[in-house]
Amino acid sequence: MPTFFVERRNIEGDTALLSGTEAGHMLRSLRLSPGDSFFAFDEAGNRYRMRILEATSRSLRAEILESSPPEPPPAIEITLLVGLPKADKLDFILEKATELGCSRVIPFRSSRTIPRLGPQEARRKRMRWERVALAAAKQCGSGRVPEIPGLLSYPEAVAAGARSEGRVVLYEGVGRFGLKATLSGMGSPKSVSLLVGPEGGFSEDEVREAEAMGFVRAGLGQRILRVDTAALAALCMVTYHFEAEA
Amino acid sequence: MPTFFVERRNIEGDTALLSGTEAGHMLRSLRLSPGDSFFAFDEAGNRYRMRILEATSRSLRAEILESSPPEPPPAIEITLLVGLPKADKLDFILEKATELGCSRVIPFRSSRTIPRLGPQEARRKRMRWERVALAAAKQCGSGRVPEIPGLLSYPEAVAAGARSEGRVVLYEGVGRFGLKATLSGMGSPKSVSLLVGPEGGFSEDEVREAEAMGFVRAGLGQRILRVDTAALAALCMVTYHFEAEA
Known part of the structure; x- marks a missing residue:
């Protein structure tokens, strides 16, 4: 999935000039050569499919070869x-969540959160x-x-998450998956909050606190996940559940 | 999601004894105390929901409180x-794939693979x-x-993957998601192979080589993912697509 950055001022008509580290990476590390195609984007988020001419x-x-406007909001x-x-x-988590188009990431401290951070x-x-x-x-x-x-407190985090239409608290239960049924039951929300516990897990009280704010308990099945x-x-x-079929 | 290991020989009737680093972690790091519940598993993969008595x-x-047999095969x-x-x-990737219940992970080298490993x-x-x-x-x-x-060569990897009923090659296309339609078109396969390119991406020839072996091209949409x-x-x-609703 080679995707590169090209400055808009280096695009003229239907050709683009790539130089510097970007070109060096493509030509030397990846050994791309004339005839190879690749993806690029510019600083405005426009996307391009290109083919190396020389x-x-x-x-x-x-x-x-092809260009498309900036990514629409998720x-x-x-x-x-x-x-x-x-x-x-x-x-x-932040790196991956950003790549996957997550809108908001809210870390919180709760009763079983291990790292203790001063202000x-x-x-x-x-x-x-x-x-x-x-x-x-x-x-x-x-x-x-x-x-x-x-970093928010648990009640602050739950309150912030409660602004989403769909609300799920991931809670490890023996053998129940549940997430699919929970998402299916939501219809077509514009926003969803996902509440994931710390390494120490949620206490029952905390799960109930989330439920009181409209979060629905769902599990990821047998899996014991970090x-x-x-x-x-x-x-x-x-993301997959609410993604339109292309 | 607190999940701990308990040795079978320390389970008697409906009570279990946890000691050593596991208990230390629970009591000191996570500050669990009598009345708190947690999940545990033993060396045979049996799972338990337990509550601390003392x-x-x-x-x-x-x-x-509850016990369940070892996880069934995915x-x-x-x-x-x-x-x-x-x-x-x-x-x-291996760590996460293992947690998520993946059956087989096959790294391969292809034309744009960057790391060069000797035998x-x-x-x-x-x-x-x-x-x-x-x-x-x-x-x-x-x-x-x-x-x-x-580590396999690309043709070896494609041949190994071709043993699965469902075959998908993830290929970054501008703006197409596609994975959902591809999976929906598969019915209920017992096995699926997912072919993901290296950092340098696949060449068109490599994608065609996979297609010749029955892989269907699908994208993950606008996202440019590592x-x-x-x-x-x-x-x-x-996993989500083929997961039964609980």
Whole structure:
């Protein structure tokens, strides 16, 4: 899936000039050569399918085979509420959530959240999270960065998530999948919040607190998933469920 | 999602004794206490929902509220064929694929694969991949480790994937999703192969080579996904698609 960045000022008519590290990467690392096609996007989010016409050692000229306007906003606005995991797992979740078009990622601390962050560290982390999301948005060429309001308390997170039409709390139950039935029962919401517990899981009280705010309990089946896997899997599944057939 | 390991010999009737690092983790890191419930599994893959009855500083006694037999084999056997990515990304893919119940992971080298491994390094890597998958299987309590035949050539990988009833090659097309229609058109296969390109993408020839072996081209839409994200997203989506409603 080779996708590259091209500056708009280097596009003229139906040809584009790529140079610098981008061209170097394509020609040297990936060994692309004249005749090979690739995808590109520009700083406005326009997308292109191109084919290399000619290449020198450091730049290449490509023909635009197809172009399409910037990515439309996602069909469904997904808010991912996730119990702050240990180490850099949230960076990973943010990177993937950005690529997958998630609209909002809200890390929260709850009774069984393991990392304890002071207010200053939480602010530093938030800046880091914003950088990670921005880099991922740039890398995947969407220009769409999820909103990250910073680390919230559990009640704040649940209240923020309750603004979505569809609300799911992922809760590990022995042997029940449930997510499919839950999503099917939602009709066609414009927004969905996914509430995923921290490594220590939710307490029963916390699940009930979410249910009181309209969250529906659903499981991912037999699987015992790490926080990051659960968050990502749920995000992919919800995206898939509400994706229009092409 | 607190899930812990309990040895079968420490289960008697409807109570279980947990001690050692497992109990220490539960009591000290997660601050669980009498009355809290949690999930556990034993070495045979039996699953339990338990509630803490009493705890000392280093061990705890729990009541079994519910138990269920080992996880049945996945409803659908998924083979993930993935172009060898850079650095340790395959470790990550293996970890997540194992958690998600993937049956087989086959890394391959194709024309645009960036890492070049000699035969000795490939053997070393394979041992590492097996360790990663095993650790993930243990961690998620499934005992089910995906088969990893080692690094194959592209034709070998395509041939291995062609043994599945359903065959999809993920190919980035501008603006087409396609996966849903492709999966819906498959009916109820017992096995599905997912072919995901390396960082450099597939060449048109390679896509045609896969098509000649019965793979159907499908996209993941507007998204420009990293190899690991694409592999994982496709895996989650296929799992979701064929998952029975609970």
